Amino acid sequence: AQKVTQAQTEISVVEKEDVTLDCVYETRDTTYYLFWYKQPPSGELVFLIRRNSFDEQNEISGRYSWNFQKSTSSFNFTITASQVVDSAVYFCALSEAASGTYKYIFGTGTRLKVLA
Amino acid sequence: DAGVTQSPTHLIKTRGQQVTLRCSPKSGHDTVSWYQQALGQGPQFIFQYYEEEERQRGNFPDRFSGHQYPNYSSELNVNALLLGDSALYLCASSWGARGGEKLFFGSGTQLSVL
Numbered sequence: 001a002q003k004v005t006q007a008q009t010e011i012s013v014v015e016k017e018d019v020t021l022d023c024v025y026e027t028r029d030t031t032y033y034l035f036w037y038k039q040p041p042s043g044e045l046v047f048l049i050r051r052n053s054f055d056e057q058n059e060i061s062g063r064y065s066w067n068f069q070k071s072t073s074s075f076n077f078t079i080t081a082s083q084v085v086d087s088a089v090y091f092c093a094l095s096e097a098a099s100g101t102y103k104y105i106f107g108t109g110t111r112l113k114v115l116a
Numbered sequence: 117d118a119g120v121t122q123s124p125t126h127l128i129k130t131r132g133q134q135v136t137l138r139c140s141p142k143s144g145h146d147t148v149s150w151y152q153q154a155l156g157q158g159p160q161f162i163f164q165y166y167e168e169e170e171r172q173r174g175n176f177p178d179r180f181s182g183h184q185y186p187n188y189s190s191e192l193n194v195n196a197l198l199l200g201d202s203a204l205y206l207c208a209s210s211w212g213a214r215g216g217e218k219l220f221f222g223s224g225t226q227l228s229v230l
Contacts, residue, residue: 106158
């Protein structure tokens with residue numbers, strides 16, 4: 001069964017602190033894609049990263065970094081030196097490419113509040 | 117380059133009414149997916165349209181229907197509205213109807229059913 005779990009409902013940090021958002025997924029497919037999206041108050045989901053199941057290299061983009069571990073079915077997201085503008089809801093999502101399905105499974109999201 | 121546009125941004129309806137939501141995909145995209153996002157939840161897949169046909173449907177009743185036009189724009193129709201249909205409806209576009217493509221989302225239509 002496909003499932004994405006974001007156990008952290010809400011996280012509050014003080015500006016400049018580092019914060020890690022957890023994502024655990026379940027899939028039977030060997031070929032799949034994982035995503036992180038950011039949803040600011042405007043409502044639009046903004047794409048942050050896509051990672052396929054064959055690429056376990058960690059990635060860093062500015063203050064953002066992602067840790068993909070197939071052994072633990074996790075795809076965690078870290079923001080270094082957080083800023084108030086990082087305040088938003090963050091969603092992890094799964095897409096199974098091999099099974100002929102086109103839907104994306106989203107987690108329930110983690111609301112990040114960065115306090116000045 | 118215009119992104120995904122949705123209209124209207126807000127809508128208030130009463131139970132039993134019907135509603136139509138509209139979406140124009142990002143330029144160059146031919147696939148449109150619709151998602152429902154209830155308050156405090158993640159988006160839930162409603163259906164996807166490609167080449168003017170519904171390619172896949174999520175666990176939503178037949179009251180939810182859609183359409184895609186030759187210019188790739190799309191509509192989501194909901195009949196016999198229920199209170200539980202109150203949600204943010206998000207349209208996402210991509211190129212090619214296959215899994216794993218990056219989705220581009222609109223800002224959504226906030227539907228309130230009274």
